[in-house]
Amino acid sequence: MVARLREALRGTDERALDGAAGPVLERMYRPLLRYCEALLRGAPAARRIMDGEDLALEAWHKTLRHLRGERGDRIADPEHFERLIRCAARSILLDMLDRPSTAMHHATVEMTERDADETSMAGRSRDHLVTPEAGTFLTDRRHVQLVEMLFTEETRFRNEFRQANQRHPRHYRALVLYELGDFLREEAGGEPGPGSEYMTRMMRRYVRLLGVPEDDWQRIETAALSPQEEEESGSDLVPALRDAVNEVCGTRLTGRAFLSVLRYEMNRFATGANTGASSGGGGRKQHASA
Amino acid sequence: MSTPESDLKRGLSEELINEFLIDIAEAPVERSIAAAALFDPFVRRRLKECSRLDDSLISEYSNEPGDAAFEARALGLRERMADAARTMVRQNAEAAQWERERERQRAPSPAVAVAGVLKRVSDPAFAAITGLVKQTLVLGRHALTLPGLAPAAAAAPENLDMPRQTFTTPEGVRIEFQQLPGATNRVRAVVDASALPEREERCYNAAFLVLEESHPTGTPDRHVLVVSLNDQGRGFTDVLIGGEGAVSTLPTPESACHLVGATLSCVTSANAVRRGDSGDGPKPA
Numbered sequence: 001m002v003a004r005l006r007e008a009l010r011g012t013d014e015r016a017l018d019g020a021a022g023p024v025l026e027r028m029y030r031p032l033l034r035y036c037e038a039l040l041r042g043a044p045a046a047r048r049i050m051d052g053e054d055l056a057l058e059a060w061h062k063t064l065r066h067l068r069g070e071r072g073d074r075i076a077d078p079e080h081f082e083r084l085i086r087c088a089a090r091s092i093l094l095d096m097l098d099r100p101s102t103a104m105h106h107a108t109v110e111m112t113e114r115d116a117d118e119t120s121m122a123g124r125s126r127d128h129l130v131t132p133e134a135g136t137f138l139t140d141r142r143h144v145q146l147v148e149m150l151f152t153e154e155t156r157f158r159n160e161f162r163q164a165n166q167r168h169p170r171h172y173r174a175l176v177l178y179e180l181g182d183f184l185r186e187e188a189g190g191e192p193g194p195g196s197e198y199m200t201r202m203m204r205r206y207v208r209l210l211g212v213p214e215d216d217w218q219r220i221e222t223a224a225l226s227p228q229e230e231e232e233s234g235s236d237l238v239p240a241l242r243d244a245v246n247e248v249c250g251t252r253l254t255g256r257a258f259l260s261v262l263r264y265e266m267n268r269f270a271t272g273a274n275t276g277a278s279s280g281g282g283g284r285k286q287h288a289s290a
Numbered sequence: 291m292s293t294p295e296s297d298l299k300r301g302l303s304e305e306l307i308n309e310f311l312i313d314i315a316e317a318p319v320e321r322s323i324a325a326a327a328l329f330d331p332f333v334r335r336r337l338k339e340c341s342r343l344d345d346s347l348i349s350e351y352s353n354e355p356g357d358a359a360f361e362a363r364a365l366g367l368r369e370r371m372a373d374a375a376r377t378m379v380r381q382n383a384e385a386a387q388w389e390r391e392r393e394r395q396r397a398p399s400p401a402v403a404v405a406g407v408l409k410r411v412s413d414p415a416f417a418a419i420t421g422l423v424k425q426t427l428v429l430g431r432h433a434l435t436l437p438g439l440a441p442a443a444a445a446a447p448e449n450l451d452m453p454r455q456t457f458t459t460p461e462g463v464r465i466e467f468q469q470l471p472g473a474t475n476r477v478r479a480v481v482d483a484s485a486l487p488e489r490e491e492r493c494y495n496a497a498f499l500v501l502e503e504s505h506p507t508g509t510p511d512r513h514v515l516v517v518s519l520n521d522q523g524r525g526f527t528d529v530l531i532g533g534e535g536a537v538s539t540l541p542t543p544e545s546a547c548h549l550v551g552a553t554l555s556c557v558t559s560a561n562a563v564r565r566g567d568s569g570d571g572p573k574p575a
Contacts, residue, residue, distance in 0.1 A: 008379070009375070009378055009379065009382075010382070011379065011382065012379060012382045012383035012386060013379070014376050014379050014380070017375055017376060017379045018372070018376070021371075021372060021375045025368055025371055025372060027353070028353075029364055029365075029367055029368040029371060030352075030353050030354070030355070030356070030364050031350075031351040031352055031353050032351075032367075033360075033363060033364050033367050034350050034351065034352060034356070034360075035347060035350045035351045037350075038347045038350040039343065039347060042343075052363070053363060053366065053367045053370070056367055056371075057367065057370050057371060057374060060371045060374060061374050061378075064374070064375060064378055065378075066305055066308070068378065069305070071305055071309070074309060074314045074315075075314065076314075080312055080314055082351070083311075083312040084308055084312055086344060086348075086351065087308040087311050087312060087340065087344075088308065090339070090340045090343050090344065091304055091307075091308065091336075091340070093343075094336060094339055094340070144321075144322070144325045148321055183328070195338070198337075198338045198341060198342075199328070202324060202327050202328055202337070203328060205324050206321070206324040206325060206327075206328055209317065209320055209321045209324055210321070
């Protein structure tokens with residue numbers, strides 16, 4: 001059904017299009033309208049600008065453009081198509097709420113949550129200048145790519161960042177997992193709620209994509225979300241989290257100083273710096289063929 | 291007021307984010323968006339809101355008929371959705387038309403057509419020439435009896451006063467062979483396609499006249515006279531009979547020569563007849 005519609009949308013035959021679009025329309029015109037009207041019921045500011053039919057039509061149009069485009073081949077079945085059109089409707093609504101002219105009249109929970117998120121992240125950024133944290137360590141695309149390579153292509157990581165007295169990649173993995181756990185603890189620890197559920201779910205998805213075994217992450221997540229114990233003397237890390245990471249990675253993280261060294265080295269890998277190394281000249285290895 | 295795009299969000303289009311949300315993104319895209327969903331405030335809020343809204347409203351996505359007012363609105367929407375899809379297809383057609391027009395404008399303009407004689411044209415070369423043909427004229431087969439082309443069959447030169455042979459095709463194209471005065475070995479081939487409908491639209495700038503000379507071996511020699519046409523569709527080529535090397539020369543016919551074909555073409559700089567395929571080729575007129 002969807003493949004037929006996609007082909008018709010890429011062609012020029014209106015009759016073929018009518019034949020292909022008919023069954024899709026029949027299946028979704030009512031649910032889509034009902035869904036869009038429900039979306040607008042929770043957003044009075046947007047409802048002043050458009051009604052459910054307008055929102056549905058815009059979502060339909062956006063989805064057809066996606067389907068017709070080069071990424072449209074990924075949409076394989078009616079379920080994808082329906083999920084996509086609901087996504088489009090939500091995106092249109094959220095875009096509208098983001099516009100200052102709309103948002104200034106808008107006082108619903110969406111704005112409150114947005115402000116909370118952005119304040120939280122902004123605060124995190126400022127803290128990073130003094131004490132680097134996962135939140136900002138991973139807001140740089142170069143760091144994200146480095147972390148992906150560390151977890152998914154260890155051999156390549158070792159070859160590209162070969163150093164004298166080379167440190168085993170598990171130490172860098174321990175750093176990343178500790179920081180991810182610490183980030184999760186700050187964002188989702190404490191009282192459970194929709195925000196913490198979202199963070200927990202999204203973090204699970206991310207670490208799964210990095211190839212971290214589910215059991216390993218489960219151990220770290222449990223430690224991160226458990227109520228904080230009293231700090232041990234001589235250690236400035238979260239004890240339960242530190243122990244879980246050490247157990248999973250086979251390392252002996254002890255304190256923040258060691259994490260700072262690892263982070264410094266990772267920064268050098270990410271930025272390609274290759275002078276003044278504290279641990280034997282890091283930096284991306286220059287390939288003659290590059 | 292615009293917000294500077296965050297480092298993580300850069301390169302993540304809404305389409306990619308939507309693919310992530312419905313679980314059809316490729317692994318690298320999914321990883322990038324998952325990282326952004328955790329650490330980029332904008333993407334994080336957007337995805338969180340999207341998830342929250344879908345969780346709370348998915349039950350509304352139902353195909354149950356509603357009351358009369360709802361049904362009226364829904365049917366109106368259905369029509370508008372069908373129209374929107376048709377509009378996209380119409381846009382495709384317009385885009386295709388525009389693209390064709392652009393291609394046409396980008397295509398090399400008709401070159402100054404070549405003129406001369408392609409002697410003893412081989413089959414592959416003839417096929418190449420045929421590939422240039424835009425219109426084949428209905429002609430039949432006509433013996434050419436001008437002194438230059440058929441010395442043995444021609445009347446005595448002294449009786450000739452600018453002899454000519456004229457053929458007019460059903461399409462209205464006139465083809466004429468003239469024996470030029472002063473020498474029996476000079477012949478002019480004239481083509482007048484000015485009366486041909488749609489000549490300008492088709493940009494004809496060359497006519498190919500195919501001559502066949504019977505040969506004792508049974509396989510006739512085939513020569514092609516290329517006549518360059520002007521903007522009015524008229525043109526001529528002078529041919530020197532009895533030469534081998536030079537362009538616009540034709541070997542002295544040893545037996546009867548026939549006009550067996552005439553075609554019109556639009557020769558461009560990209561597809562101009564090349565030397566080599568046919569032995570001696572023509573030069574630009």
